[in-house]
Amino acid sequence: MPDADPFASAAEAGIHRLAIPTPFAVGRVNVYLIEDDPLTLVDSGPNSGSSLDELERQIAAHGHRIEDLGLILISHQHIDHIGLVSILAKRSGAEVAALDRLVPLVEGYREAAGADDEWATELMTRNGIPPEVVTALASVSRGFRAWGARADVTQSLQDGEDLRLRDRTLRAVFRPGHSPTDTVFHDAERRILIAADHLLAHISSNPLMTRPLDGGPRPQALVTYLESLQKTRAMELDLVLPGHGDPITDHRAVIDSRLRLHRRRADKIRRLIAEAGPMSAHELAQRLWGDIAVTQAFLTLSEVIGHTDILQNEGSVREVEVDGVVRFEAVG
Numbered sequence: 467m468p469d470a471d472p473f474a475s476a477a478e479a480g481i482h483r484l485a486i487p488t489p490f491a492v493g494r495v496n497v498y499l500i501e502d503d504p505l506t507l508v509d510s511g512p513n514s515g516s517s518l519d520e521l522e523r524q525i526a527a528h529g530h531r532i533e534d535l536g537l538i539l540i541s542h543q544h545i546d547h548i549g550l551v552s553i554l555a556k557r558s559g560a561e562v563a564a565l566d567r568l569v570p571l572v573e574g575y576r577e578a579a580g581a582d583d584e585w586a587t588e589l590m591t592r593n594g595i596p597p598e599v600v601t602a603l604a605s606v607s608r609g610f611r612a613w614g615a616r617a618d619v620t621q622s623l624q625d626g627e628d629l630r631l632r633d634r635t636l637r638a639v640f641r642p643g644h645s646p647t648d649t650v651f652h653d654a655e656r657r658i659l660i661a662a663d664h665l666l667a668h669i670s671s672n673p674l675m676t677r678p679l680d681g682g683p684r685p686q687a688l689v690t691y692l693e694s695l696q697k698t699r700a701m702e703l704d705l706v707l708p709g710h711g712d713p714i715t716d717h718r719a720v721i722d723s724r725l726r727l728h729r730r731r732a733d734k735i736r737r738l739i740a741e742a743g744p745m746s747a748h749e750l751a752q753r754l755w756g757d758i759a760v761t762q763a764f765l766t767l768s769e770v771i772g773h774t775d776i777l778q779n780e781g782s783v784r785e786v787e788v789d790g791v792v793r794f795e796a797v798g
């Protein structure tokens with residue numbers, strides 16, 4: 467007997483999962499088609515002809531056309547979620563809604579991506595990633611640039627703002643951490659959360675290090691993420707619809723296991739630093755995961771720095787900078 471469709475209860479609520487191919491290791495991205503008035507799409511898939519074909523085919527399978535879309539919601543700034551927004555909006559005339567702080571990143575996509583890369587290059591260099599890896603990663607990132615595209619946002623949303631559709635109300639709620647613009651869409655009446663990459667069933671979300679958007683200090687992505695998880699944990703939910711993979715029916719169990727994972731990892735990093743420190747974030751990443759594929763170097767670096775942020779806040783580790791490279795050493 468075939469497995470029951472894990473998205474069946476979403477479909478009963480008029481929310482259809484469309485799985486759109488991406489060029490990234492994470493695999494397909496979940497786009498959600500909400501059959502309501504207006505006909506609504508949450509996220510879009512990356513900017514490619516094959517992704518557009520697939521999206522069009524899957525929308526048609528539910529009896530609709532791209533031209534019928536009336537509203538496109540954007541969950542966050544990553545290119546697998548925003549790439550096709552502009553094309554879809556132009557074809558349909560749909561309104562495009564995004565959280566206020568996400569608007570400049572979507573409308574100024576190229577400039578923002580360029581500034582992100584420059585900032586990431588500096589962060590990687592300061593944290594001990596060898597120059598040839600930094601250069602290789604910068605060119606990988608430029609190679610992916612065209613999978614994203616700018617789009618005009620016609621409706622800027624405030625944190626906590628309600629979007630009223632004919633049959634439901636979706637509240638846009640700010641849940642930063644995986645990215646600095648993560649927005650989840652909450653249907654309180656149906657106890658459904660469209661969560662994008664804020665919470666995934668099969669993998670822990672990467673709290674990626676990101677350029678401060680306000681010119682201030684570097685945001686503590688993992689610390690912020692754990693605070694966001696606690697807020698989501700407190701919500702009464704029956705179904706969480708993620709940006710990749712299967713839905714989540716017990717969000718508290720998933721969140722608790724993520725909280726435990728990060729606590730364990732922070733403790734492990736604290737022990738490594740105490741035993742063999744001072745070490746750079748890159749050296750710590752190698753200790754934890756061995757030789758890292760070039761394309762994973764920024765992810766693993768983000769992961770380590772997220773945890774050294776926790777340890778620094780707790781006062782068990784401090785930064786020492788020698789010749790432009792930051793190393794971590796135990797306190798006491």
Ligand SMILES: [Zn+2]
Binds near residue numbers: 544
């Ligand atoms: Zn993402």
